[in-house]
Amino acid sequence: MDLRLLEYFLAVARAGNITKAAEQLHVTQPTISRQLMDLEEVMGTPLLCRGKRQVTLTDAGVLFQQRAEEIVTLMEKTQQDLADQNDLVGGTVAVGCVESSASRMLPEVLKNFAAQHPRVQYQLYSADGDDIREKLDRGELDFGILLEPIEAAKYDYLRLPYWETWGLLMRSDDPLAEKAAMTVEDILPLPLILPRREIVQDNIAGWFGVERSQLHIFAGHNLINNGALLVEAGLGYAFCVGGCFAIRQTEGLKFVPLTPERTTGHVLAWKKNRVFHPAAHHFREFIEQEKACVDPQIQSNLS
Known part of the structure; x- marks a missing residue:
């Protein structure tokens, strides 16, 4: 498949309009329209819903956009690497x-x-x-x-x-913030905000000698930013590594390590x-x- 077809499709998907996409790519509107119809024929399914003023993606088009972006990104990196x-x-x-x-x-x-x-x-x-x-x-x-x-x-x-030390991120005014370290008994009853990776959650449960289903999981997070906001709101305690908090210390929050110490x-x-x-x-x-x-x-x- 010609890479230009993907670039045409992505330009239309982003602009939401074939005429605007044609102007951005410095090609004619009929050229893009014809190429997109050929693309849909190759794919065997409609990718675009064509309105009078706006073009939107079908469900298949949304999936194709994701794959096309990955292909174009990989091709650009390959060209750079070569x-x-x-x-x-x-x-x-x-x-x-x-x-x-x-x-x-x-x-x-x-x-x-x-x-x-x-x-x-x-x-x-x-x-x-x-x-x-x-x-x-x-x-x-x-x-x-x-x-x-x-x-x-x-x-x-x-x-x-x-090396990183694991612990809980909590509000500074929480009574548990006075502790030098958090024990299993301290942690098990708490609403926890855990890293989203299941392998990490299983490791945490293993440290405490329980199954993951026995943890009181309030939410999962991929980065600590949103997890810290939940902590600030008093919704739970974020399980994280100390360095994650140290690089962006937030007033009103405190990191308390585990005991026995757990490092990664x-x-x-x-x-x-x-x-x-x-x-x-x-x-x-x-x-x-x-x-x-x-x-x-x-x-x-x-x-």
Whole structure:
């Protein structure tokens, strides 16, 4: 399929109007209309609902838009990666990073790497582990900085010298905020706001010696921002790592660690059998050789 067909379709989907899309693409309106009808014939289903002034997507069109965006993004990255093959000191490295102490580690790593490779550029993506893994699987990211556990069957990885302590985020005026650490007995009756990953929820339940169904789960979250808002409203207690709260300390909230202490390590992960362009290859080698290159004070400040 010609990539231009996808670009035409996406332009119309975003503009909601074939004439506007044609103007943006500098082609004629009949050209786009004809190409879209050919596309629908190839797909075997209508993708667009054509009104007098506006074009909307059918259900099939919504799904096709999602797939088309993924294909175009992957093609653009592939073209960039192939171009980078001819430039051993330049290129773009795409890195996803979870919200943790690694968020402060990453700038220091990029600073040190950039000193050696000043022409390299970076695309940074902040999300939870599931979203980063999806982008690794689709080839949209070169690397992901993730909290363990990691699926060793799908990814190669390097362990990083950064550790996170688990605990509960709560209101500062909560009586439990006076405690130095939270016990299992403290936590089990509480309405919990947990990371959405089921493997993490199962690990948390395992730490407490119960099934996940026995936890009082009020809500799940992928990033702590919205979870913290629920905590501020007094709706529950957010289960998170200390570094996640430390990078954006919010007045009126407090992080209290667990007892016995529970810690999690970080990894730099990439898809197995990934063929790296030169910039990404140098970046991986740099991390492997310079794991201790980050100022230790960054980690100690977040502990």
